[in-house]
Amino acid sequence: MRAVDAIVECLKAEGVDTVFGLPGGANLPTYDALYDGGVRHVLCRHEAGAGHAAEGYAKASGRVGVALATSGPGATNLVTPIADAMMDSVPTVFVTGQVRTELIGTDGFQEADTTGITMPVVKHSILIQDPREIPRAISEAFHIARTGRPGPVLVDVPQDLSRVDIDYDPIDSVSLPGYQPTVEGNAKQIKLAAKALANARRPVFYAGGGVINANASDELSELCLADAFPVTCTVMGLGAFPAPHDQWLGMLGMHGTRAANYAMDEADLICAVGARFDDRITGKLSEFAPRAKFIHIDIDPAEISKNVPAHIPIVGDAKRILPKLVREYRALETDGSRLDGWWERIRGWREKHPLGYEDSVDSEIKPQYMVEAMYEATDGKAIVTSDVGQHQMWCAQYYDFPKPRRWINSGGLGTMGFGLPSALGAKVACPDQTVVCLAGDGSLQMNIQELATCVTENVPVKVFLMNNHYLGMVRQWQELFWDRRYSGVDMGTTPDWVKLAEAYGATGMRATEKGSLVETMREALATEGPVVVDVQVTKEENCYPMIPAGQAARDMVG
Template identity: 70%
Template sequence: MSTVEAVGKEVGRMRAVDALMECLKAEGVDVVFGYPGGANLPTYDAFVDAGIRHVLVRHEAGGGHAAEGYAKVAGQVGVCFGTSGPGATNLVTPIVDAMMDSVPVVFFTGQVRTELLGTDGFQEADTIGITMPAVKHSFLITDPRELPRVIHEAFHIARTGRPGPVVIDLPMDLSKADIAYEPVTDVQLPGYQPRTTGNAKQIKQAARALASARRPVIYAGGGVVAAEGADELRALVRAGRFPVTCTLMGLGAYPAPDPLWLGMLGMHGTRAANYAMDEADLICCVGARFDDRITGKLSEFAPRAKFIHIDVDPAEISKNVPAHIPIVGDAKQILGRLTEEYQGLDADHDRLDAWWQRIHAWQERHPLRYDADDQRIKPQAVIQALNRVTDGEAIVCSDVGQHQMWAAQYYDFPAPRRWVNSGGLGTMGFGLPSAIGAQLADLDRTTIVVTGDGSIQMNIQELATIKQENLPVKVICLNNGYLGMVRQWQELFWQERYSHVDMNTFGGEEASPDFVKLADAYGIRGVRLTDPATLEDDLRAVIEAEGPAFVDVRVVRDEKVYPMIAPGEAARDMVG
């Protein structure tokens, strides 16, 4: 059961869209993102009197990613509005992105009038059919009286269990229909009852396994962040002096740096984290799904290990790696109980001494490193400088590519909900609009976009939104003139056959825009950095200045992200 606060208007007759606004208020929604059009004109008319902050994005995809960024930082359901047809189809990418990364967002799409459904009317699209494989749930409103109940059910579904996106498709004629509105005070869905507590016997079994393991690793993912389980994760790790590693989506779930922290694992994770997983005799996976970027060659993944798998989604248990001790439930609850059980066993902590000696040897022999350059700016140095300038306390919103991996490797996230990126879908263009939502979720914290010259151009129009909303977002563009990650793969695995990855060459001149001038065109301060000697001071000046800024950092063009698990190889065979 989900209880909804009854606020706003009491029982009375009103348009369905006015009831929609009352429902948003009851759910505690204070900001939404969207773009108006013909089919959702009644909804936008209702915004005039609603008193809810609406952020006008410049593309529906920007609105969807902004709602994701808000949800990831605020820990609340994000809300996005789009119109019918192309407005709805432009939302498909953020919908899929939210589904892949378990982000709670409710998407409201306009739809043509009911008498036009199925006639190929102007701007008609089968939004429910198109999005059905990519949502947690969806609703097509066929009776305007259903709308209040549906909205609260959508929010409940989006935020509970494994979070995810929900679509509400609202035909135009029904949206302006007159209905008797009565506040909804609770939601009951007998057919939807996510398991949260976990099986007591399996939790005890997991505690005993941890107490007897000699080479354990705690492997935490984004599910720990979603469950607000960071404190419980830290308590378990420290109770057992366990080595801990996090996925790309889980960064911040355990504070970095820390003596027990191995760094990120996976394709571009640390050697220590991946080697520890490879030699572990027990892996306790919490809120992660053993995806291919973690396992490498699946048949050779962690060949010596038994697996505890804790996840709120039963479909993930044993999907890729068989779980010896499966526990279905909420990560926060289960971690707390697991720690209590473990502490009651009086385990011998000295049994891990040899394991830690081996891990420390890997850490000393294989730290994250790169060759410094006195003449050119290395991208890794940019992230390290940002880490120092912000004391690791900024919200970092990343696009997708090499810069994303460098940010994950070299920025130390001390807490959850500070790292916002597209993990499962890997959506270029995610970073800038997500920062809009992230900044609005926490107006007192510095918000930084780490992007590349390829990704930033996917949704660069959202600079106008940042300007209009007066948001002090700082954009740090690691400009190497390439689609850098694709170029890296072509160099390493395609015999240096570079195909359509150079963003700059056109008749011997630069084809990419002058980002400083482009920022100026949007009314945003633009800065270009080229000197490694003054890099940190230059970045500090930008970060500490008021208002938004766009920083074009000219970095080494052919730098590669290392270390790396080559495609189809095992984690023990990392290169670079």
């Protein structure tokens, strides 16, 4: 068969039911194979949209997301989603077309050095040089993308090679001598960690997106509930521990709760699981958790002691390690009351500094209220995707995620324009679930073209647009740290979102009053097809509390 038919066969063998992408000259053969190849293709309107859709698909389902693009600009448009998938460890495979082999290196039409450009932002990449390599390359790409610390893998296929006839034998096993992720976790270290937990008087569990990637949320909860361990999650980890819960402190970090950040600050033992001590978590590194010893559980050995030195490093799969840690912990004689004083302290912070905002006295919609209304309208059960900015942080603060894979956002790279296409991908992956995109008016315009995809492909995502007519987070920083010199943040009053939605063939709605917001949202959820609800919120509201960049948890403001 043609090499491209083998590509489609490989995709099917990997369990892929849907791919996202755009055709062009160099990947025309692939699209010919897709014509009747038995894999659903979602035609996106921009390769960046296709890439983020693949991410949304992967994050919602746990399966590998796939995006296709042609050579040159098609591939360079994928760079942002690839970098995004790298930062957030999203299992994804990107198959790009490349110009014919004889043209490589000649600056041919639509030629770009795709493997070169993407090298710093991929987990691995493969430039096909022999068509017979293609099935193995695809199979290795999926293996690498989904195992170990997940991430993006790129396969670049020159046009001429993709048309060659090859023998296709299904690949049933992949063996890569240079790629052997550690899975089990060192038994001695696990024992030591249990002992440390049993002796800690001010412990905190700090869980990140790695727990969700490992599908280890239940295991995490079991461990945390084995005693009265307080738990906080990063923005990537929300849903890894069911919120709300007595032992749940809320998110930590720059816009985390005071209870979570102060607990980290005073902890004597921090158990980090699938988290990487990002600067948005630590703030000023030299003053981060100064009293704590660290247990660090991660599948990526390079994360151990990268930013914060770990006293008890455990490399491996959280799903394998956490149950062993539970067993070791339960085997020890522990005194639960040793944590009473710690909880008293934490409760004090909770009571003194709950998350809160000053609600409007009139009908104005406060952005925080908008998130609460969304929680109410969706019963707290939706898959929520978001863009990047204030709305993302408010959602992380005010929407309690009871389960993993319900909260889909761009945490590491902070990619504006992520929300709508990732909602598209999530809804394709989970058609039976309610998928809403909480968008910002700055972000939504960055990939609004995917509304056309949602309409054409009949993917009924509901977009709740938090519209403050500003690039809100930048405006907030200018207000707080740049003397209110609002430079380049005013988005004006265009577009008319209702008309824009209608122009795309979606339903447009507008909400301006607090009193009817929940009802409007319910109506949007009950409306068939994609809906955009333009929610006019307070123009200049700040997201608090906040640790100013480069400062310590103790310096939280607001």
